[in-house]
Amino acid sequence: xxxxxxxxxxxxxxxxxxxxxxxxxxxxxxxxxxxxxxxxxxxxxxxxxxxxxxxxxxxxxxxxxxxxxxxxxxxxxxxxxxxxxxxxxxxxxxxxxxxxxxxxxxxxxxxxxxxxxxxxxxxxxxxxxxxxxxxxxxxxxxxxxxxxxxxxxxxxxx
Numbered sequence: 001x002x003x004x005x006x007x008x009x010x011x012x013x014x015x016x017x018x019x020x021x022x023x024x025x026x027x028x029x030x031x032x033x034x035x036x037x038x039x040x041x042x043x044x045x046x047x048x049x050x051x052x053x054x055x056x057x058x059x060x061x062x063x064x065x066x067x068x069x070x071x072x073x074x075x076x077x078x079x080x081x082x083x084x085x086x087x088x089x090x091x092x093x094x095x096x097x098x099x100x101x102x103x104x105x106x107x108x109x110x111x112x113x114x115x116x117x118x119x120x121x122x123x124x125x126x127x128x129x130x131x132x133x134x135x136x137x138x139x140x141x142x143x144x145x146x147x148x149x150x151x152x153x154x155x156x157x158x
Contacts, residue, residue: 014049021053030054034064037083038076047079054083062087066095074104081107085114093120100126109141116145124151 021029033050054061065087068080081099084092096118099111112130115123123145130142 009045014045018049018052030061030064034061034068037079038068038071038073042075051079051083051086054086062089062092066092069095069099074102074107077102077104077107078110081110081114085110085117088118090118090120093118093122096120097123097126100130105137108138112138112141112145116141116148119149121149121151124149 033054036046036050037054054065061083065080065084069077069084071077071080077099081096084096093115096111096114097120100108100115102108102111112127115127127142127146127149130138131146133139
């Protein structure tokens with residue numbers, strides 16, 4: 001398994017590596033990709049490639065991604081939320097709702113956005129609370145998420 005190609009400056013090489021790894025899908029790939037996100041998240045090309053691969057692996061990576069939500073680095077938590085949103089796994093909704101209370105504003109934003117993209121009806125009450133907090137940055141994301149979810153309960157607040 002050649003993960004070094006994911007770190008290439010050439011997007012074509014990264015794309016080839018993604019396709020090759022996606023087809024091979026060895027057992028250790030999810031763990032190695034999670035390690036790459038944790039250790040090399042400042043390399044945006046590699047990060048994008050790792051997130052694309054994780055998005056195609058489905059349930060194999062959910063426990064590892066959920067664990068990354070507790071990483072001390074807010075960037076790692078934010079990227080884990082992006083990857084979880086791609087998975088659209090309903091069992092992760094409670095973890096995504098929990099992340100709305102993260103101390104980092106970017107993590108909170110990604111949590112709200114992920115819940116909207118997943119159309120997580122269970123998040124409506126918490127998203128309405130976000131609106132009532134009058135946080136301008138998070139408020140727009142909450143409005144968009146509630147619109148995507150389409151819950152009648154949110155109509156009065158919107």
